[in-house]
Amino acid sequence: xSKIEFNMENQKKCICYTCPVQVESTCAKEKLVEMKEMExxxxxxxxxxxxxxGKAICNDLDLEQFCHCNECEIWIENKLDEGEPLGYFCRDGxxx
Numbered sequence: 253x254s255k256i257e258f259n260m261e262n263q264k265k266c267i268c269y270t271c272p273v274q275v276e277s278t279c280a281k282e283k284l285v286e287m288k289e290m291e292x293x294x295x296x297x298x299x300x301x302x303x304x305x306g307k308a309i310c311n312d313l314d315l316e317q318f319c320h321c322n323e324c325e326i327w328i329e330n331k332l333d334e335g336e337p338l339g340y341f342c343r344d345g346x347x348x
Contacts, residue, residue, distance in 0.1 A: 255304075255347075256301070256303045256304040256326060256330055256332075256346065256347050257304060258295050258298075258301055258304040258305055260292075262301050262304060262326055263293075263298060263300065263301055265324070265325045265326050266300040266301045266324065266326065267300075267320065267323060267324045267325075268299065268300030268301065268302060268324075268342065269284060269299065269300050271317075271319065271320055271321075271342075272314070272317035272318055272319075272320065273313050273314055273315060273317045273318075273319050273340070273342060273343075274299060274308070274310065274313045274314070274342065275317075276314060277299070277310050277312045277313050277314070278312055279299075279309075279310030279311065279312050280299035280308070280310050280312075280313070281299075283297055283298065283299040283310070284299050287299070296309055301326075302341035302342040302345075302346065303321070303324075303326060303327065303330075303332060303341045303346055303347040304346055304347070305346060306341070306345045306346040307341075307342060307343065307344070307345050308342040308343070313342055313343070315340070315343055319339040319340045319342075321338075321339035321340070321341060322338075322339060327339075330347070332347050335347050335348055336348055
C-alpha cells in the first residue's frame with residue numbers, strides 16, 4: 253500500500269464531506285465553506301481526505317455514527333482494507 257497523496261484529485265474523490273461521522277459537525281461545515289473559497293487549501297483546512305492528512309482537528313465529530321470509508325474510491329483504489337487503520341481516519345489517523 254502506498255501513501256495517500258493530499259492533492260486536488262483525491263479531494264474531489266473524497267466522500268468524508270457526506271460521512272455520517274461529520275455531517276452534523278459545525279466545525280467541518282465551516283471548514284468546507286472556507287475550503288471552497290481557497291485556491292489551494294492546506295490540509296488542516298480540508299474537512300476530509302483524512303486517510304492522507306490524519307486526524308481531524310474538529311472536535312465535534314460524532315464518532316458514534318457509522319464511518320463509510322470503505323465506500324470511498326480512494327479507499328478502494330489504494331486497497332486500504334489491507335492497511336491500518338481500516339477506517340475512521342478522522343479519529344485514528346492517516347492510512348499506513
